[in-house]
Amino acid sequence: MNTTVQPIGIFDSGAGGLSVLKELVKLLPKESFIYFADSANCPYGQKNQSEIIKLSNAIVQFLIGNNVKLIVVACNTATAAAIDFLRERYSIPFIGMEPAIKPASLNTKTKSIGVLATAGTFKGRLYAETSKKYASNIKICYKVGEGLVELVENGHPDSPEAVKLLHKYVDPMLACKIDHLVLGCTHYPFLINAIKQIAPPNLTIIDPAPAVAKQTKKILEERGLINKNIPASINFYSSGKTDVIKNIINLFEVVPNGIPMKFADNITL
Ligand code: DGL
Numbered sequence: 627m628n629t630t631v632q633p634i635g636i637f638d639s640g641a642g643g644l645s646v647l648k649e650l651v652k653l654l655p656k657e658s659f660i661y662f663a664d665s666a667n668c669p670y671g672q673k674n675q676s677e678i679i680k681l682s683n684a685i686v687q688f689l690i691g692n693n694v695k696l697i698v699v700a701c702n703t704a705t706a707a708a709i710d711f712l713r714e715r716y717s718i719p720f721i722g723m724e725p726a727i728k729p730a731s732l733n734t735k736t737k738s739i740g741v742l743a744t745a746g747t748f749k750g751r752l753y754a755e756t757s758k759k760y761a762s763n764i765k766i767c768y769k770v771g772e773g774l775v776e777l778v779e780n781g782h783p784d785s786p787e788a789v790k791l792l793h794k795y796v797d798p799m800l801a802c803k804i805d806h807l808v809l810g811c812t813h814y815p816f817l818i819n820a821i822k823q824i825a826p827p828n829l830t831i832i833d834p835a836p837a838v839a840k841q842t843k844k845i846l847e848e849r850g851l852i853n854k855n856i857p858a859s860i861n862f863y864s865s866g867k868t869d870v871i872k873n874i875i876n877l878f879e880v881v882p883n884g885i886p887m888k889f890a891d892n893i894t895l
Contacts, residue, residue: 628695628718630853633658633861634842635689635697637682640668640779641874642813643700646723648880649839650698651860654846655882658859660692662893665866669775670703671744671811678707678746684895686712688863695851698842699723702743702811706750719849721842724752725810726834731760733830734806738765740799743810745770753810767802769795771811778813781873788820796824806830816878859886863893 634650636643640663647661662685664670670678682704689697698721699705699712705722712720725747730739739761747753748768757766774795777788799807807829809815815833825831846852860881862871868889875881 628849628851630851631856632693632695633660635660635662635692635694636700637662637664637685637689637697637704638701638812639663639670639703640665640775640813641816641870642775642778642811644871644874644878644880645812645815645833646698646700646835646838648878649835650842651881651885653839653843654852656853656858658853658856659861660689660694661860661862661871662689663862663864663866663868663871665779665864665870667865668779669744670701671746671770671772671775673746675707678704679711682708682712683715686716688893688895690716690718694718696721696842696846698838700812700838703746706747706752710751719845721838721845723812723834723838724756726808726832726837727756727766728760730806730808730832731764734764736803736805737763738767738803738805740796740802740804740807741766741768741810742771742795742807742814743768744775747810765802767799767804769799771795771814774817775811775813778816778874779870781870783816783877784819788817789823792817792820793824796821800826804829806832808832809834816874859888862887862889864891865893865895867891
Protein backbone atom coordinates (compact mmCIF):
# COMPACT_ATOMS: atom_id res chain seq x y z
CA MET A 627 0.00 0.00 0.00
CA ASN A 628 1.34 3.42 -0.97
CA THR A 629 1.52 6.06 1.76
CA THR A 630 1.85 9.83 1.79
CA VAL A 631 5.36 9.91 3.27
CA GLN A 632 6.98 7.82 0.52
CA PRO A 633 9.11 9.74 -2.01
CA ILE A 634 8.25 10.34 -5.66
CA GLY A 635 10.52 8.62 -8.19
CA ILE A 636 11.66 10.48 -11.31
CA PHE A 637 14.03 9.44 -14.07
CA ASP A 638 15.60 10.51 -17.33
CA SER A 639 18.45 9.40 -19.56
CA GLY A 640 20.47 12.13 -17.81
CA ALA A 641 20.06 15.68 -16.56
CA GLY A 642 17.03 16.57 -18.72
CA GLY A 643 14.49 15.42 -16.15
CA LEU A 644 15.77 18.18 -13.86
CA SER A 645 13.62 20.60 -15.91
CA VAL A 646 10.62 18.58 -14.71
CA LEU A 647 11.94 18.18 -11.17
CA LYS A 648 12.23 21.97 -10.90
CA GLU A 649 8.50 22.37 -11.59
CA LEU A 650 7.58 19.45 -9.32
CA VAL A 651 9.50 20.92 -6.39
CA LYS A 652 7.82 24.32 -6.94
CA LEU A 653 4.35 22.81 -6.96
CA LEU A 654 4.88 20.09 -4.35
CA PRO A 655 7.40 21.59 -1.90
CA LYS A 656 6.71 19.05 0.85
CA GLU A 657 7.36 15.98 -1.29
CA SER A 658 10.63 14.05 -1.25
CA PHE A 659 12.09 12.83 -4.54
CA ILE A 660 14.44 10.15 -5.78
CA TYR A 661 15.95 11.18 -9.12
CA PHE A 662 17.70 8.64 -11.30
CA ALA A 663 19.87 9.79 -14.22
CA ASP A 664 20.96 7.02 -16.58
CA SER A 665 24.08 8.99 -17.48
CA ALA A 666 26.06 5.86 -18.41
CA ASN A 667 23.55 5.14 -21.20
CA CYS A 668 22.72 8.72 -22.24
CA PRO A 669 21.53 9.67 -24.84
CA TYR A 670 18.47 7.48 -25.40
CA GLY A 671 17.30 9.36 -28.53
CA GLN A 672 18.75 7.00 -31.16
CA LYS A 673 18.36 3.73 -29.21
CA ASN A 674 15.77 1.21 -30.31
CA GLN A 675 12.56 0.62 -28.40
CA SER A 676 13.49 -2.72 -26.82
CA GLU A 677 16.73 -1.28 -25.48
CA ILE A 678 14.90 1.70 -23.92
CA ILE A 679 12.27 -0.61 -22.41
CA LYS A 680 15.03 -2.70 -20.83
CA LEU A 681 16.82 0.35 -19.40
CA SER A 682 13.59 1.98 -18.16
CA ASN A 683 12.42 -1.26 -16.57
CA ALA A 684 15.69 -1.61 -14.62
CA ILE A 685 15.41 2.01 -13.39
CA VAL A 686 11.78 1.49 -12.36
CA GLN A 687 12.76 -1.60 -10.36
CA PHE A 688 15.47 0.46 -8.64
CA LEU A 689 12.98 3.23 -7.81
CA ILE A 690 10.32 0.82 -6.57
CA GLY A 691 13.05 -0.87 -4.49
CA ASN A 692 13.60 2.57 -2.96
CA ASN A 693 9.96 2.69 -1.93
CA VAL A 694 8.57 5.39 -4.24
CA LYS A 695 4.80 5.99 -4.38
CA LEU A 696 4.60 7.30 -7.98
CA ILE A 697 7.04 7.54 -10.89
CA VAL A 698 7.47 10.48 -13.26
CA VAL A 699 9.06 9.36 -16.53
CA ALA A 700 10.75 12.73 -17.10
CA CYS A 701 12.01 11.76 -20.53
CA ASN A 702 9.95 12.05 -23.72
CA THR A 703 11.96 9.32 -25.40
CA ALA A 704 11.51 6.82 -22.54
CA THR A 705 7.82 7.71 -22.33
CA ALA A 706 7.38 7.10 -26.05
CA ALA A 707 9.19 3.77 -25.94
CA ALA A 708 8.31 2.29 -22.57
CA ILE A 709 5.34 3.80 -20.73
CA ASP A 710 2.78 1.31 -22.10
CA PHE A 711 5.03 -1.57 -21.03
CA LEU A 712 5.61 -0.07 -17.57
CA ARG A 713 1.92 0.66 -16.93
CA GLU A 714 1.01 -2.90 -17.88
CA ARG A 715 3.67 -4.43 -15.65
CA TYR A 716 3.50 -2.33 -12.46
CA SER A 717 0.55 -1.13 -10.39
CA ILE A 718 2.30 2.07 -9.24
CA PRO A 719 1.06 5.24 -11.03
CA PHE A 720 3.25 6.58 -13.85
CA ILE A 721 3.21 10.13 -15.20
CA GLY A 722 4.80 10.50 -18.65
CA MET A 723 5.88 13.29 -20.98
CA GLU A 724 4.18 14.07 -24.24
CA PRO A 725 5.03 16.76 -26.80
CA ALA A 726 2.77 19.76 -26.09
CA ILE A 727 1.11 19.73 -29.52
CA LYS A 728 -2.33 20.47 -28.03
CA PRO A 729 -1.66 23.94 -26.54
CA ALA A 730 0.50 24.91 -29.53
CA SER A 731 -2.19 23.86 -32.03
CA LEU A 732 -5.00 25.55 -30.10
CA ASN A 733 -3.15 28.87 -29.89
CA THR A 734 -1.27 29.19 -33.17
CA LYS A 735 -2.30 32.14 -35.35
CA THR A 736 -0.07 31.22 -38.29
CA LYS A 737 -1.43 27.62 -38.30
CA SER A 738 2.17 26.45 -38.24
CA ILE A 739 4.01 25.04 -35.19
CA GLY A 740 7.50 23.67 -34.60
CA VAL A 741 8.36 20.54 -32.63
CA LEU A 742 11.91 19.76 -31.57
CA ALA A 743 12.46 16.30 -30.07
CA THR A 744 14.53 13.13 -30.37
CA ALA A 745 14.12 10.52 -33.10
CA GLY A 746 12.65 8.10 -30.54
CA THR A 747 9.94 10.55 -29.51
CA PHE A 748 8.83 11.13 -33.10
CA LYS A 749 8.59 7.36 -33.59
CA GLY A 750 6.22 6.92 -30.63
CA ARG A 751 2.48 6.32 -30.52
CA LEU A 752 1.88 9.45 -28.41
CA TYR A 753 3.37 11.81 -30.99
CA ALA A 754 1.36 10.22 -33.80
CA GLU A 755 -1.85 10.31 -31.77
CA THR A 756 -1.56 13.86 -30.43
CA SER A 757 -0.61 15.33 -33.80
CA LYS A 758 -3.52 13.51 -35.48
CA LYS A 759 -5.96 14.55 -32.76
CA TYR A 760 -5.02 18.23 -32.34
CA ALA A 761 -3.05 19.26 -35.40
CA SER A 762 -4.74 17.65 -38.38
CA ASN A 763 -5.22 21.07 -40.02
CA ILE A 764 -2.04 22.65 -38.63
CA LYS A 765 1.36 22.50 -40.31
CA ILE A 766 3.91 20.81 -38.05
CA CYS A 767 7.51 21.59 -38.85
CA TYR A 768 9.44 18.99 -36.86
CA LYS A 769 13.16 18.46 -36.36
CA VAL A 770 15.24 15.84 -34.57
CA GLY A 771 17.55 17.83 -32.30
CA GLU A 772 20.63 15.69 -32.85
CA GLY A 773 23.54 16.72 -30.61
CA LEU A 774 21.50 18.99 -28.32
CA VAL A 775 21.24 16.51 -25.42
CA GLU A 776 25.03 16.11 -25.51
CA LEU A 777 25.52 19.90 -25.28
CA VAL A 778 23.45 20.01 -22.08
CA GLU A 779 25.13 16.92 -20.62
CA ASN A 780 28.56 18.40 -21.36
CA GLY A 781 27.62 21.55 -19.48
CA HIS A 782 27.50 23.91 -22.50
CA PRO A 783 23.82 24.87 -22.81
CA ASP A 784 24.52 28.57 -23.47
CA SER A 785 27.63 28.21 -25.65
CA PRO A 786 28.12 29.63 -29.18
CA GLU A 787 28.24 25.98 -30.26
CA ALA A 788 24.69 25.48 -28.90
CA VAL A 789 23.46 28.61 -30.70
CA LYS A 790 25.06 27.42 -33.95
CA LEU A 791 23.47 23.96 -33.74
CA LEU A 792 20.08 25.40 -32.80
CA HIS A 793 20.16 27.63 -35.88
CA LYS A 794 20.28 24.45 -37.96
CA TYR A 795 16.99 23.23 -36.45
CA VAL A 796 15.10 26.42 -35.66
CA ASP A 797 15.83 28.45 -38.83
CA PRO A 798 13.89 26.09 -41.14
CA MET A 799 11.00 26.18 -38.66
CA LEU A 800 10.98 29.98 -38.72
CA ALA A 801 10.98 29.77 -42.52
CA CYS A 802 7.78 27.69 -42.10
CA LYS A 803 6.32 30.69 -40.19
CA ILE A 804 5.89 28.86 -36.90
CA ASP A 805 4.64 30.99 -34.00
CA HIS A 806 4.90 28.20 -31.35
CA LEU A 807 7.91 26.00 -30.67
CA VAL A 808 7.25 22.84 -28.66
CA LEU A 809 10.23 21.55 -26.68
CA GLY A 810 9.72 17.80 -26.97
CA CYS A 811 12.74 16.72 -24.95
CA THR A 812 13.27 17.47 -21.26
CA HIS A 813 16.87 18.53 -21.90
CA TYR A 814 15.82 21.39 -24.19
CA PRO A 815 14.45 23.84 -21.58
CA PHE A 816 18.09 24.17 -20.46
CA LEU A 817 18.85 25.57 -23.94
CA ILE A 818 16.27 28.32 -23.51
CA ASN A 819 18.81 31.18 -23.39
CA ALA A 820 20.45 29.94 -26.57
CA ILE A 821 17.03 29.49 -28.25
CA LYS A 822 16.03 33.02 -27.27
CA GLN A 823 19.14 34.36 -28.99
CA ILE A 824 17.83 33.15 -32.33
CA ALA A 825 14.05 33.21 -31.89
CA PRO A 826 11.97 36.29 -32.70
CA PRO A 827 10.29 37.81 -29.61
CA ASN A 828 6.81 36.76 -30.77
CA LEU A 829 7.70 33.05 -30.85
CA THR A 830 6.00 31.20 -27.97
CA ILE A 831 8.23 28.46 -26.58
CA ILE A 832 6.35 25.65 -24.84
CA ASP A 833 7.97 23.59 -22.10
CA PRO A 834 5.54 20.86 -20.97
CA ALA A 835 7.14 20.51 -17.49
CA PRO A 836 4.64 22.75 -15.60
CA ALA A 837 1.72 20.75 -17.05
CA VAL A 838 3.40 17.49 -16.02
CA ALA A 839 3.88 18.81 -12.48
CA LYS A 840 0.18 19.76 -12.33
CA GLN A 841 -0.86 16.32 -13.53
CA THR A 842 1.39 14.71 -10.88
CA LYS A 843 -0.25 16.80 -8.16
CA LYS A 844 -3.71 15.89 -9.44
CA ILE A 845 -2.97 12.15 -9.38
CA LEU A 846 -1.45 12.37 -5.88
CA GLU A 847 -4.53 14.26 -4.64
CA GLU A 848 -6.94 11.79 -6.25
CA ARG A 849 -5.17 8.90 -4.53
CA GLY A 850 -4.78 10.65 -1.17
CA LEU A 851 -0.98 10.55 -1.49
CA ILE A 852 0.03 14.20 -0.88
CA ASN A 853 2.67 14.39 1.85
CA LYS A 854 1.94 16.64 4.80
CA ASN A 855 4.07 15.12 7.50
CA ILE A 856 7.80 14.90 6.90
CA PRO A 857 10.21 17.54 5.53
CA ALA A 858 11.27 17.15 1.92
CA SER A 859 14.64 15.82 0.73
CA ILE A 860 16.02 14.82 -2.66
CA ASN A 861 18.34 11.91 -3.41
CA PHE A 862 20.11 11.88 -6.77
CA TYR A 863 21.47 8.66 -8.26
CA SER A 864 23.36 8.23 -11.51
CA SER A 865 24.57 5.21 -13.44
CA GLY A 866 27.55 7.48 -14.27
CA LYS A 867 28.74 10.62 -12.51
CA THR A 868 26.40 13.09 -10.78
CA ASP A 869 28.68 16.07 -11.67
CA VAL A 870 26.48 16.95 -14.66
CA ILE A 871 23.41 17.00 -12.43
CA LYS A 872 25.12 19.16 -9.80
CA ASN A 873 26.20 21.60 -12.50
CA ILE A 874 22.67 21.96 -13.96
CA ILE A 875 21.10 22.24 -10.48
CA ASN A 876 23.42 25.18 -9.73
CA LEU A 877 23.18 26.85 -13.14
CA PHE A 878 19.38 26.75 -13.27
CA GLU A 879 18.50 26.88 -9.56
CA VAL A 880 16.56 23.62 -9.85
CA VAL A 881 16.27 23.02 -6.10
CA PRO A 882 15.45 25.85 -3.68
CA ASN A 883 17.86 26.47 -0.79
CA GLY A 884 17.13 24.50 2.34
CA ILE A 885 16.07 21.19 0.77
CA PRO A 886 18.68 18.57 1.75
CA MET A 887 20.23 16.74 -1.22
CA LYS A 888 22.36 13.60 -1.46
CA PHE A 889 24.25 12.34 -4.51
CA ALA A 890 25.40 8.83 -5.41
CA ASP A 891 27.53 7.97 -8.49
CA ASN A 892 28.03 4.82 -10.56
CA ILE A 893 24.90 2.93 -9.54
CA THR A 894 24.66 -0.40 -11.35
CA LEU A 895 21.19 -1.70 -11.99
N1 DGL B 1 15.51 14.01 -21.90
C1 DGL B 1 15.30 13.00 -22.91
C2 DGL B 1 13.97 13.26 -23.60
O1 DGL B 1 13.13 13.96 -23.04
C3 DGL B 1 16.51 12.96 -23.75
C4 DGL B 1 16.61 11.83 -24.65
C5 DGL B 1 17.99 11.37 -24.95
O2 DGL B 1 18.67 10.92 -24.03
O3 DGL B 1 18.33 11.40 -26.14
O4 DGL B 1 13.67 12.76 -24.66
